[in-house]
Amino acid sequence: MAYASMRREATTDPQSVGRMAKVPVGLERLKPMLQRIAQLGKLLIGIWLAGVAVSMFLIVPQYEGLGNAGRIVIMHVPTAWVSVIAFAASAILSGLYLWRRQPVYDDYALAAAENGFLFTALATITGMIFSQVVWGVYWNWDPRQTSIFVLLLIYAALFALRSAIDDLQRRRQLSAVYSLFAFVTVPFLVFVAPRLADSTLHPNCAFIQGSQCDGLTLEVGKIGLLGDRKVQLLGLERENDLVTATVRVSEPGLSGEHTLYPSYNLATKEMISRPEFPGLRYQLGLERVDLNGSSALLNIEAPGTGVLENRVTLFTFLASLGGFTALFFWMLHVRATLLGVAGALMQREAGHP
DSSP: OOHHHHHHTOOOOHHHHHHHHOOOHHHHHHHHHHHHHHHHHHHHHHHHHHHHHHIIIIISOOBTTTBGGGGGHHHHHHHHHHHHHHHHHHHHHHHHHHHHOOHHHHHHHHHHHHHHHHHHHHHHHHHHHHHHHHHSOSOOOOHHHHHHHHHHHHHHHHHHHHHHOOOHHHHHHHHHHHHHHHHHHHHIIIIIHHHHOSOOOSSSTTSSTTOOOOOEEEETTOEEEETTEEEEEEEEEEETTEEEEEEEEEOGGGOOEEEEOOEEETTTTEEOOOOBOTTSSOEEEEEEEETTTTEEEEEEEOOSSOTTOSHHHHHHHHHHHHHHHHHHHHHHHHHHHHHHHHHHHHHHHHHOO
């Protein structure tokens, strides 16, 4: 952040000056060792994440049916989880500030919120890349995309609030209260809201093969929705034990139409042909047929096997989660320290005009 913006976060609290000036002798003696440990930790985090990147692109096998697009999950999911941790930390530190009234808690609360915003943006960008490969569109206001966009706006408003208030104590108090209320929305926007919608492209039930989606039962001539694709069952044709459905699939916004022919074996009760949705890596399956009622159960399915079934992939995913978590705490400390330094500089300028 620019020095000018850091000046706004600086403290002019005389008590803070005293606290910063009084450093215990024992802690002062340990300072060189602590600095070496911090440098070593920074180096280890860098090596750790570099190893994760190498494994993600060169060692982890491709996800069958999604190819290299499946690799991005190793970065997308951890950054999303770390953003939740960061916003939770910001709320906790804001509560500590309201309780103890110590400026250091406000510095750490702001740093945590900034890091949470950054990791949320990273999760959004990687999700958009995955969306383009798998569903053929970067952004379509999917329920999860929309909820994350709202979350970014909520925390952007926190930064705007801090910039709009000149009085230091009032700025800290109001932003701490805002942070507590902002975090209340995080579980709802991240975990609840995306699952309330019946239609979503985001990988929920269909992401991993074997997961159970409800599907859609249609009579011949009827129209329904799978993901954000409109589907219409045009007909059912039987040849011995094989039943083939004729399904018209419409693109979002009715930009195009395609006809797919999934099939089902009545004797074995198994799906036979599972054509891919146009422009997507997902398949249209015919799960059940009722010839007497002229109806069929259509469903959307993921190809291949589970992303994390391979041990190398699972280990890399867990390593990524740990690495990004460690990176967050290091960035949190560095940013909060910079805010403290900016505060000390402002105090010196205020005392020596």
